[in-house]
Amino acid sequence: MSGFTSAGNQHLIRTDLWSRQLKELLLDELNAQKFVRILSDLPDGYQVNIPSIGEAQVADFNEGMAIKYNAMDTGNFTFGFDSYKYSANSISEKFKRDSFYSADVIAAFVPREHRALMEAVEVDILSKANAGQTSGNLNIINGNPHRWVGSGTDNRITLEDFARAQNSLFEANVPLVNLVAIVDPSVAYTLQTQANLVNLLTPTPMWSDIARDSAMTGFKFRFNIYGFDIYVSNYLPKGISETIDGTAVTNGVVNYLFSASPGDCLPWVGAFRQMPTVYSEFNKDLQQWEYLTIAEWGFKLYRPENMITILTNKLVVPGTTS
Numbered sequence: 601m602s603g604f605t606s607a608g609n610q611h612l613i614r615t616d617l618w619s620r621q622l623k624e625l626l627l628d629e630l631n632a633q634k635f636v637r638i639l640s641d642l643p644d645g646y647q648v649n650i651p652s653i654g655e656a657q658v659a660d661f662n663e664g665m666a667i668k669y670n671a672m673d674t675g676n677f678t679f680g681f682d683s684y685k686y687s688a689n690s691i692s693e694k695f696k697r698d699s700f701y702s703a704d705v706i707a708a709f710v711p712r713e714h715r716a717l718m719e720a721v722e723v724d725i726l727s728k729a730n731a732g733q734t735s736g737n738l739n740i741i742n743g744n745p746h747r748w749v750g751s752g753t754d755n756r757i758t759l760e761d762f763a764r765a766q767n768s769l770f771e772a773n774v775p776l777v778n779l780v781a782i783v784d785p786s787v788a789y790t791l792q793t794q795a796n797l798v799n800l801l802t803p804t805p806m807w808s809d810i811a812r813d814s815a816m817t818g819f820k821f822r823f824n825i826y827g828f829d830i831y832v833s834n835y836l837p838k839g840i841s842e843t844i845d846g847t848a849v850t851n852g853v854v855n856y857l858f859s860a861s862p863g864d865c866l867p868w869v870g871a872f873r874q875m876p877t878v879y880s881e882f883n884k885d886l887q888q889w890e891y892l893t894i895a896e897w898g899f900k901l902y903r904p905e906n907m908i909t910i911l912t913n914k915l916v917v918p919g920t921t922s
Contacts, residue, residue, distance in 0.1 A: 732901025
């Protein structure tokens with residue numbers, strides 16, 4: 601047989617082909633920062649003080665009696681810049697010359713570092729709500745609980761929990777507008793498969809596509825429960841072991857319900873002392889390019905009356921391993 605054949609000319613065939621495209625990571629949405637009252641009028645210092653004044657008092661009056669003048673109660677809310685974090689990467693000058701992908705790697709440094717810091721911000725915000733309440737306690741405000749274990753079987757969340765949360769917020773004078781629930785993915789599964797919810801929605805034409813398309817679009821349900829729009833997050837505090845009012849949860853996860861009414865009502869307050877800032881330079885000693893993104897921030901639960909925490913066991917969805 602004459603001519604070129606694959607069998608006799610392996611040294612002329614590239615056995616490994618390398619794509620020009622790098623595989624990207626799948627990243628979820630970060631939602632918590634939109635529910636924070638961000639302060640910006642902080643030119644210096646490291647401790648933020650927000651003073652407050654209480655309500656005026658009312659007393660009975662009779663003609664001719666002397667008036668007693670009272671002073672309203674005052675308070676002071678404080679939080680500090682307790683997170684100072686960075687993300688850094690480098691690339692050697694030799695790798696920059698040798699690698700076909702060096703330009704793509706360098707281009708990924710800044711956005712990946714910024715994303716890493718924003719994930720840390722998300723975790724910090726959501727953890728501060730849990731830390732702002734008393735563990736193992738109903739956290740009673742105006743006679744109603746603001747922290748409890750899910751009332752369903754195996755400590756799952758139920759429709760009754762949403763009604764109870766709405767009542768606790770109402771009794772705490774929280775405006776029942778822009779209601780939001782941030783829940784664990786396993787809780788979203790519970791809600792979508794709850795018999796009462798399915799039976800409630802099935803007869804209504806506007807919900808006819810839920811079984812086909814799922815109840816979630818991105819990270820938000822297409823419906824609400826007792827006025828709460830449902831967001832799903834992978835960044836909620838997990839591994840909680842706690843007993844509240846005689847009910848225990850192990851390997852639990854927190855789920856938050858609150859009003860996202862803008863302004864002073866938002867449940868969190870916080871500020872950035874330094875927004876994510878990028879620094880880059882060439883290190884002559886190590887012969888490498890270095891990229892550093894650094895940020896400093898602080899967050900705290902600002903309105904405990906506007907925060908309902910429902911603890912649920914971390915449900916293993918059928919067909920999964922974790």
